[in-house]
Amino acid sequence: MSNLIIGLTGGVASGKSELTRRFEALGVHVADADVAAREVVEPGQPALAAIVREFGPGVLQPDGRLDRRQLRERIFADPAARRTLEAITHPAIRAALEAQCRQAPSPYAIAAIPLLAEAGGRVGYPWLDRILVVDAPEAVQHARLMRRDGVDEALAGRMIAAQASRQERLALADDLVVNDGEPSHLDAMVAELHARYSALAGAASPDGNADPLRP
Incomplete structure (x- = not known):
């Protein structure tokens, strides 16, 4: 039974899947909005x-x-x-x-919600304890989309423009991963976040010691 729920979001080709795979490898349950849909x-x-x-x-x-x-x-x-x-x-x-x-x-769980900003953010998902945003510069998104999906630059631009802006997503962030390099550089960031979330989940547990006056 999870004690902490993290919402994970990001723009198209920002690296959401790269992040969720790493969390899953650490034993964290990831609920995917696309699968649920x-x-x-x-x-x-x-x-x-x-x-x-x-x-x-x-x-x-x-x-x-x-x-x-x-x-x-x-x-x-x-x-x-x-x-x-x-x-x-x-x-x-x-x-x-x-x-x-x-x-x-797992002690904490992740809800992967690509269109979290478009769906109302915290108002639409009030049960999220924290929001993790994976971000990439638009130029990087363009290049990844063209390489990944085989689309031209104009279509890549329209795909990015159809979503919420970077500013709208960043305004939701409690935690931020900037994914503008090689996927391997995400390993250390995910390990750090995993330690942080595990500690927060332990503090939120009925058996945790969040209250310093507790024995």
Whole structure:
């Protein structure tokens, strides 16, 4: 049962996956918002039933699963439809992430939320104890996107511009990792954060000694 929940966020191609892999290697449970977003619309889930009620059975594939491509086309053509979809899925995703983190076997857990700033930050996720932002200069994001996804510079720029600004993300940060070099340089930073979070989780535990007057 985790005593501390860390929200991890960052812009596209900032290095979120590099960080989560290192925390997982240390035995830390990571709940991924992208995974939760897929799971909450699986057949039998209340969110999928609500989507069908709002958008009609045409959003389903013959096997009963959500036709993501068809739904995506509809919501991007209609901002009101997008807001309706988000009103259904976002609460379900948040609840799933919180439940996974609170039930995690590690002393602290991480909720990896790429669009945390866009989803309301601390207001949208009041159960986060701390927020860790991984940051990279936009020039580095551009280069990584072009190399990783094979996109041109113009598309890379549009992908970055579609997200919250660096300033908006940095304003959320309790902890910051600047990832502007080789992935190997993250090892020491993750080790330092792991020690800090483990200590905070111990202090938050009912068995911890956060109160200096306790025996």
